[in-house]
Every structure is written in structure tokens, then in C-alpha cells.
Amino acid sequence: MALPPPDPADSPLAARLRDVEAKLTRSEAMISQWLLLNEATLALETGASIASKTGVSEITVSRFLRRIGFRGIAELKAEIGSPAANLHISAAERYMRLLDGELGILLKRDADAILSLGTQIARPEWDAAITTIDQADEVFVTGFQTVRGLAEDFARRLGIVRGSVRYVSAHDSGLVEWIPSLRRANEARVLVLVDMVPYAREAETIVRTARGLGISVVVVTDELNTWAQSHTPFVFHASTKAGAFLESTGPLATLLNLVTHAVAGRDPEKARKRLSSWPAFLRDLGLY
Amino acid sequence: MALPPPDPADSPLAARLRDVEAKLTRSEAMISQWLLLNEATLALETGASIASKTGVSEITVSRFLRRIGFRGIAELKAEIGSPAANLHISAAERYMRLLDGELGILLKRDADAILSLGTQIARPEWDAAITTIDQADEVFVTGFQTVRGLAEDFARRLGIVRGSVRYVSAHDSGLVEWIPSLRRANEARVLVLVDMVPYAREAETIVRTARGLGISVVVVTDELNTWAQSHTPFVFHASTKAGAFLESTGPLATLLNLVTHAVAGRDPEKARKRLSSWPAFLRDLGLY
DNA sequence: GTACTAATGACAGGACGCTACCATTCCAAT
DNA sequence: ATTGGAATGGTAGCGTCCTGTCATTAGTAC
Incomplete structure (x- = not known):
């Protein structure tokens, strides 16, 4: 069945979800779909609220987030909140891997601060x-x-x-x-x-x-x-x-x-x- | 002198802040200003994070929110989320829109340069x-x-x-x-x-x-x-x-x-x- | 049906966010 | 300088959120 075409304006989150789309359990599929539909207001949610709105347990949400590569809901929010994460321009993605440590966080914040100068x-x-x-x-x-x-x-x-x-x-x-x-x-x-x-x-x-x-x-x-x-x-x-x-x-x-x-x-x-x-x-x- | 002109695209939050603008203490003024500048990513913050970023104590943030008519930070987030009208474009996207002109490109390059410091x-x-x-x-x-x-x-x-x-x-x-x-x-x-x-x-x-x-x-x-x-x-x-x-x-x-x-x-x-x-x-x- | 594995949830512990109460500091008016 | 009131911060306590462990359920192969 037809996969959705790769959206050029694919958000990092959407990309991650698509990566694992093939092999999802029923609960996970629910969460995934809900995340895609509500990405815009995700920042207002908590892991618990997502759980109740999708009808699964909190821990399943937590596990799912790990499965798609976040260390927890905090990291998810960090990604959607950081405009730097959306910098498709150039090779920003390539550096992101390196930016895990404490200093990396400081770098991301500085990068965000600069973009917000806009x-x-x-x-x-x-x-x-x-x-x-x-x-x-x-x-x-x-x-x-x-x-x-x-x-x-x-x-x-x-x-x-x-x-x-x-x-x-x-x-x-x-x-x-x-x-x-x-x-x-x-x-x-x-x-x-x-x-x-x-x-x-x-x-x-x-x-x-x-x-x-x-x-x-x-x-x-x-x-x-x-x-x-x-x-x-x-x-x-x-x-x-x-x-x-x-x-x-x-x-x-x-x-x-x-x-x-x-x-x-x-x-x-x-x-x-x-x-x-x-x-x-x-x-x-x-x-x- | 020179109050900022009433922005036509004044958000509900901005309106509330302007209402009390006249009589604010120093700490409150800082919080108010920070809220205005960071309204786009407010959903990602917590009362505690706002406190640390503005350099005041958590309780002062809590008090200030009450003062401007919210019963707590939860209610603030509710207000941000409810008129989804002006949030149909995600906060991140709103940033990116500002980064179009020549100066915007320079900003992106600088942000990228900072990420590459990783x-x-x-x-x-x-x-x-x-x-x-x-x-x-x-x-x-x-x-x-x-x-x-x-x-x-x-x-x-x-x-x-x-x-x-x-x-x-x-x-x-x-x-x-x-x-x-x-x-x-x-x-x-x-x-x-x-x-x-x-x-x-x-x-x-x-x-x-x-x-x-x-x-x-x-x-x-x-x-x-x-x-x-x-x-x-x-x-x-x-x-x-x-x-x-x-x-x-x-x-x-x-x-x-x-x-x-x-x-x-x-x-x-x-x-x-x-x-x-x-x-x-x-x-x-x-x-x- | 049985046995095995994967998926999911219940519970609890830890961490953090939020606010009430009290102490301290700051500021202005005398 | 003194003093009174406002502003602010510290501590503690409660609630919520998140995740680890273990138990339960669902799905699957024979």
C-alpha cells in the first residue's frame, strides 16, 4: 500500500516516526499516529496526558519514545522546541549527533538564541x-x-x-x-x-x-x-x-x-x- | 517616553502584560519582558525554568502569574493552547519564517557555525x-x-x-x-x-x-x-x-x-x- | 490446548514542579 | 539614621510526572 510521499517539509519527528512505521504494535501505532496529528501542540502535553488521550498506559508511551530514539519526553520537547533542530539547511544534522553532552546543550541553546534574533x-x-x-x-x-x-x-x-x-x-x-x-x-x-x-x-x-x-x-x-x-x-x-x-x-x-x-x-x-x-x-x- | 505601539497582532498574553506594564516591580518587569520575548516557546517551559532563566525565584514567577490573572502556570499554558488559531503554524515554523531575508541567512549561517563547534x-x-x-x-x-x-x-x-x-x-x-x-x-x-x-x-x-x-x-x-x-x-x-x-x-x-x-x-x-x-x-x- | 514470546499494564520509587508559610532584604518616607 | 511596608527568597510539603521492576495479557506456532 502506498506509502505517503516523503514530505519535503518533513519534521525531524515525522521522519523518525516514518523510520519505524513498518513494525509497530497496535498501541505504538496509536501513539505514533496521535503524535503526527498533534505535533503542533505537543509542547503542551505531558507523557501522562498523551497516555490518557491515546488510551494506553504511561509506560508504553515512555517506551515508545525510547524506541524512536528519544531518551524521554524531555528530549522530545527539546527537539521540537529547538529551531536549530529544524535547520535542514546545510549539514546541521550531521553535527547533532555530537551534541549530546553538557557542552553540546550549551551549543544548541546558543544556536537557538541566534536564530531567535530573527x-x-x-x-x-x-x-x-x-x-x-x-x-x-x-x-x-x-x-x-x-x-x-x-x-x-x-x-x-x-x-x-x-x-x-x-x-x-x-x-x-x-x-x-x-x-x-x-x-x-x-x-x-x-x-x-x-x-x-x-x-x-x-x-x-x-x-x-x-x-x-x-x-x-x-x-x-x-x-x-x-x-x-x-x-x-x-x-x-x-x-x-x-x-x-x-x-x-x-x-x-x-x-x-x-x-x-x-x-x-x-x-x-x-x-x-x-x-x-x-x-x-x-x-x-x-x-x- | 515612547510606549511601544499597540501591536495589531497582539496576543492575549501580550495584552495582559501590557495592562499591568505600568506598575511592575523590577523582578516582575523582568519576567514580563522575558515572557514577551519568548512567547513562542513558552509551552516548553515550566515555572521553574522561567525562574532560573530570568534569575528570580520560582515563587516570584508563581505570584506574577496570579497577578496577571492566571491561577497558575497550567492556566497560562491552557490559554496558549486554546486559541489554536494563531498557533496553527508551529512555533518553530514561525521562527523560520523570520529568517528569510539577507540578514536571516547570515543568522542561519552563524547558528550552523555554532552547531558545528561540536x-x-x-x-x-x-x-x-x-x-x-x-x-x-x-x-x-x-x-x-x-x-x-x-x-x-x-x-x-x-x-x-x-x-x-x-x-x-x-x-x-x-x-x-x-x-x-x-x-x-x-x-x-x-x-x-x-x-x-x-x-x-x-x-x-x-x-x-x-x-x-x-x-x-x-x-x-x-x-x-x-x-x-x-x-x-x-x-x-x-x-x-x-x-x-x-x-x-x-x-x-x-x-x-x-x-x-x-x-x-x-x-x-x-x-x-x-x-x-x-x-x-x-x-x-x-x-x- | 499448550507453551513460548512479545506486548502491555500496575505499582512504586525518585525527581521535579508548584505553592504556602516564614524570614530576610530592599526601599522610601520621615 | 529609623522605621514600616512591600518585595523577594528559602524551606518544606504536596502533587504530578516519569521510568524501573515485576506481573498479566495477547498473540503465535505447534
């Missing part, structure tokens, strides 16, 4: 923020403590695609850069602040100061930052809590790179020119 | 390198140009989980730190070098110098680095070529975070102790 760049504020940065006459960047380096790198890299970018350190310089200058009274200035909640507290003060001076502010921060929204609409969140000893800065780095790239995209020619002239320039200086 | 941490050299870092008496970290900040952050963060870590800048200090000291002749020293191919050229010289002084070397670099292998077995590659104007440093950041985490894992107690004493310490110094 929700951030889809917001209308994203384009507005990029425009603001692109058209600013001067761009300031700052960040503290464990993301300070990130902010500095971002400043360097943004400085490659457009000029007049500088990292400012509130403590070292006292923000003299911001003293209003009559000559430049009409220039558009923007501050990009990189922040992570657990540590920095003066960030809010700095943002307030900047706003007071008429400087636009873009905040790139983690998912727990709650104060930034009240000062500027340009707040973008990256998920940094992967469960490691320390938060993961990877998603923040990716988000910052995305900003750089998007700004470069506003004037590709200029950016490309700057990029090509930059290494030679640096070599001469012998910097770094 | 092949790096699976190599036997990984454990050996972590052991070397863990047991070293002194750890040096360096990096140039557009990954210099990454290296500095890594040094700071590694310095939280174990002592005697410092960033060295070949150009600023002339590497005086490395001058052999008789008193410390038998100490184990290790250098962690963060490198990206297109830019730095003196990296190899520094590695050779370090080896000559009996310093172990760990190199964290991109996929194009070919010279490091001949100096040390501890070379780990992250894929940084995502096709953007500039390379993506996200995977490198993730890999470095992984190193930090793995080292912390060698002595979790000590690391935890250092971590907890660190913020207070910093606050007193008033640094950054």
Missing part, C-alpha cells in the same frame, strides 16, 4: 535604528565589564564600514566627547550601548545623559534588560542565558555583527572601499 | 587543552585588532572562574610578563591566543616565542588558519565566514565562552565561590 531584526525599530546609525555624523559606542571588549570590537568594526565611530569609556574620559560644541550643534549623534543586566548599573545614567544632550541611543542588551525601553525605542535583545556558569556573549556578538553588516548595506560601495583601504592603513601604523 | 569540542585535544588551562599557574590571553576585545572579555571572564589570568598586549608591554623568573621556574604557564586570519601576522611570532619559553599555547581561531597546527596541538577552529561584509565573531565568542565554562566545570565549587564574590568586589572598586 524576531529582533524583523521589528520596525530595527530599520529605523540602522538608519539612525547610518546617517549619524558621529557614533559613540560603549559597554562595561564583561561586554566591554565586545563593544570595543564593534566600534572598530563599525569604524571600518563608516567613519566617525569611537568607543567611549565613561570612567576613563568622563564623557568629555559629549560636551556640546557650538560649531557642531546640528550634527546628529548616536550612542550604541552594549549592556548586560547583572553587572552594569550606571548604564541607565549614561543613557539618560545622552538623551539629555539630544543624542539618539541604540541599546543592545540581553533579554532581562527592562529599563532601556523607557528611554529609547531602539532596544534589541539577545538571549544570553544558556545555563552556563557565565552568560553567553555569542548571541550579542552576532547581533552586533548584524548591525555592522546592515549599516554597511546602506552604502555598500563606500563600505567596500573603506574595507579595502583599511588593512594597508593599519599595517603602516603597525598598530595592535 | 566537532571541535569532541576532539581529544579539547579535554587536554582544558586541563592545561585549568592546571596552569598562570594564564595569558592575547588577541589583535577586531578580535582583541573578544580576547579581553575572555580574559576577564576566565579570571572570574579561576585566578591568575591576564590579558597581554604584545605591543603595549613588549611581553615583559614573560621574562623567565628564577623563582617561578617550575610554574606551568599557558597562552590562549585568539586569532583571525586576514589581519594578524605577528601571531605566529608570538606563539613561537611562547613555545620557546616553555609556555603551552592554545589557539582559538577561524577555519582558515593553517599555521597554528605546527606549533601546538591545541588549535580550535570556529567558522567565521558567513558572507557578511566582515567576518562574524559570534562563533568565536561562543567557543571562548565554552572554554570558560569547561574550565569552571573542572572545579565547580571554586568557580562558584569566585563568581559570587566577584560582583561585590567590583562594586567596591567602582571599576569600569
